[in-house]
Amino acid sequence: MSARLGVLSLVLAVALLLRTVLVPAIEIAGVGPDPVLLTVLALGLADGAGTGLRYGFAAGLAVDLLGGSALPVGTWSLALCLAGYGVGAMRVYLTGSALLGAIVAGTAAALVAIGSAGALALLLDVGGVTPAGLLRAAVGTALYDLPFIPVVVPLVAAVSRRWSGPAALPG
Amino acid sequence: MGGRRPALAVLVLVSLVLVTVDYRQGDDGLLGALQRGAVIAFAPVQEGFATVVRPVGRFFGAIGEIGSLRTDNARLQAEVEQLRRSTLSRAELERQNAELRELLGMAERSELTTTGARVIAEPASAFDWSVLIDAGADQGLRPGQAVLGERGLVGRITEVTDRYARVQLIGSPEASYAIRVSDTGTDGLLRGQGSQPLQLEALDPEAQLPEGAEVVTKAFVGTAIPDGIPIGVLTGGDDDSRFRLVRPYVNFAGLDLVQVVVGEPTPPAQLDPAELHTEDAGIRPPPPPAPGAGATG
Numbered sequence: 152m153s154a155r156l157g158v159l160s161l162v163l164a165v166a167l168l169l170r171t172v173l174v175p176a177i178e179i180a181g182v183g184p185d186p187v188l189l190t191v192l193a194l195g196l197a198d199g200a201g202t203g204l205r206y207g208f209a210a211g212l213a214v215d216l217l218g219g220s221a222l223p224v225g226t227w228s229l230a231l232c233l234a235g236y237g238v239g240a241m242r243v244y245l246t247g248s249a250l251l252g253a254i255v256a257g258t259a260a261a262l263v264a265i266g267s268a269g270a271l272a273l274l275l276d277v278g279g280v281t282p283a284g285l286l287r288a289a290v291g292t293a294l295y296d297l298p299f300i301p302v303v304v305p306l307v308a309a310v311s312r313r314w315s316g317p318a319a320l321p322g
Numbered sequence: 323m324g325g326r327r328p329a330l331a332v333l334v335l336v337s338l339v340l341v342t343v344d345y346r347q348g349d350d351g352l353l354g355a356l357q358r359g360a361v362i363a364f365a366p367v368q369e370g371f372a373t374v375v376r377p378v379g380r381f382f383g384a385i386g387e388i389g390s391l392r393t394d395n396a397r398l399q400a401e402v403e404q405l406r407r408s409t410l411s412r413a414e415l416e417r418q419n420a421e422l423r424e425l426l427g428m429a430e431r432s433e434l435t436t437t438g439a440r441v442i443a444e445p446a447s448a449f450d451w452s453v454l455i456d457a458g459a460d461q462g463l464r465p466g467q468a469v470l471g472e473r474g475l476v477g478r479i480t481e482v483t484d485r486y487a488r489v490q491l492i493g494s495p496e497a498s499y500a501i502r503v504s505d506t507g508t509d510g511l512l513r514g515q516g517s518q519p520l521q522l523e524a525l526d527p528e529a530q531l532p533e534g535a536e537v538v539t540k541a542f543v544g545t546a547i548p549d550g551i552p553i554g555v556l557t558g559g560d561d562d563s564r565f566r567l568v569r570p571y572v573n574f575a576g577l578d579l580v581q582v583v584v585g586e587p588t589p590p591a592q593l594d595p596a597e598l599h600t601e602d603a604g605i606r607p608p609p610p611p612a613p614g615a616g617a618t619g
Contacts, residue, residue: 167364167446168371171454175444176376178575181517182448200326208333215340216360218445219452219480219488221496224353225340227447232333236326265448275345278449279495279516287517288448 155314159194162307163210166190167217182291184299185261187214191235192260192300193307196253200239202311207235221278222268230268234260253304254297261293349481358481361454365486368443369456376578434548435585436470437461439487441577451494451516452477453577458485462584466546468539470581473571474552475499475539479582487582491574492520492553500542501553505535512537512553512568519557524564531566533558548583 166186174183187210195203211228218227238256245252269285272278344353439457457463459482469476469489477497481488490497497514501522508529513521524531535556541549554570 164367168368168375171443171446172368172372173375173378175575181575185448201329204326204330204333208337211337213360214446216357217364217443218357218447218450219490219494221450221452221494222447223341223344224357225337225342225344228340229334229337232330232337236330240326268447269449271341272449275341277345279514280449281516281518284516284518292448 155311158310158314159206162190162310163187163206163213166210167213170214171217179295180291182288182295184295185264185292186299186303188231188234188260188264188292189257189296189299189303190307191231191264192238192253192257192296193304194311195235195238195260196242196245196256196304197308197311198239198315199242200236203235203237203239204232205235207231207233210235222272223275223277226268226271227264229271230264233267234264237263250301253300257296257300257304258293261296262289265289265292358483361481361486361488362483365442365454365456365483368454372440372442434583436581437463437584439469439580439582441580442486444577449516451491451497451514452480453489453491453574455487455489455580455582456485457582458483458487460484461582463487463582464546468547468551468583470551470583471572471577472579474554475547475570476572476574476577476580478547489580492570492572493517493574499547499553500540500545501537502540503529503531503535503556504538505532506530509540510564518567520554520568520570522556522566522568524566527564529564531556531564537568546583 166189169186174186177183191203191207191210194206208228208231211226211231212224214227214231215222215224238260241256241259242252245256266285266289269280269288272280273282273285340353344351347353349357437457439455439461441453442456443454445451445453455469463479463482465479465482467479469478475492477489477491477494479487480490491514492499492512493514493516495514495516499512501510501512502508503510503522503524506529508524508526508531510522510524510529513523515521522531522537533556537553537556539547539549539551539553541547552571554568554572557567557569
């Protein structure tokens with residue numbers, strides 16, 4: 152279990168490093184792929200709602216703590232735990248090709264995660280979020296994530312299987 | 323599935339409590355301290371990772387920017403032509419400026435004292451408009467100091483640790499600056515709008531706000547932002563309104579090296595009345611009234 156925790160922490164750390172260091176260089180009009188969200192998607196699909204929920208919360212909390220003060224701490228932990236749980240819960244309904252299922256779930260996860268974080272920011276009137284900006288960020292991230300899904304989802308799922316533990320039971 | 327729902331409810335509740343606490347406490351509370359701790363712990367890893375990976379990112383980023391580079395090239399050539407045309411008038415203005423300074427006997431304003439820093443991490447999420455740099459309190463940085471890029475103002479320091487500092491970009495919706503429109507001398511306020519251009523609000527509703535005019539910082543009591551730092555150009559807006567949009571000079575997506583203004587410019591010396599040599603200047607103090615003297619005329 153501790154080895155699995157360490158490996159998943161490493162997966163999260165790599166995703167955070169890619170998000171803060173590499174992704175800004177390939178953004179288009181301020182929108183880029185979200186490696187952290189992609190790992191939440193991958194673990195939710197591979198291990199189910201329980202892992203998606205817990206990993207999503209931890210990943211969101213890390214994003215909250217490493218980000219600036221634009222949005223309150225807790226915003227991304229809420230958004231990503233909802234996305235992780237949602238992906239895990241919907242996987243039983245995803246039939247047919249695994250890739251197509253991952254694309255559908257990935258699009259839903261981006262819309263749910265960024266939509267809920269942005270909606271909370273709109274509600275609290277913080278971060279200068281506008282409905283148009285929120286829509287652009289959610290749709291843009293969902294689209295930009297698509298080409299990375301076939302690479303990241305199987306890779307993270309394989310890592311999770313290799314270091315599977317009690318938390319990897321189907322949820 | 324039913325067993326997961328209590329866990330979902332607990333984590334959603336914890337998140338909402340965190341949001342409420344942080345929203346009420348701001349940067350000074352426990353969660354603000356945790357954020358600073360996270361920066362101290364993770365920044366060295368980001369710094370090392372940036373050194374190795376950033377060139378790769380720049381390469382792939384450049385491929386995607388080929389189209390916009392062509393447009394930028396045409397625009398920059400037009401700017402070069404415009405600058406060439408304005409060289410003569412600028413030289414004349416500089417000559418007049420030097421003469422006036424000499425006449426006034428005013429010391430030249432000192433050069434800004436800056437320290438260089440490298441951007442090691444950019445926003446961790448959408449709706450975040452800050453970057454992390456590899457210089458901190460050990461290099462003389464403190465909150466409020468201005469951060470400059472090659473072409474103008476990048477933002478200001480908001481958080482400092484011993485070795486790192488967080489820079490709030492001028493595009494942040496939380497950022498606002500006192501500014502001046504160079505061409506007309508109009509004063510105003512500039513606010514960030516996230517991914518949208520900056521918004522300028524002129525203090526004078528009747529002010530002239532010509533498109534293409536340069537916007538620079540205006541020194542303001544209580545802030546460490548120097549005067550006259552270029553920010554961007556007016557790009558448009560409603561002609562009847564005192565609100566305009568400003569396109570910043572700095573490209574936030576490509577930030578790498580920045581300068582932090584650690585030394586504020588030396589203000590002109592304050593005049594000490596005890597040191598005034600009024601007779602030398604040909605100005606004599608009025609003589610004391612003679613006893614019994616009446617009004618003249």
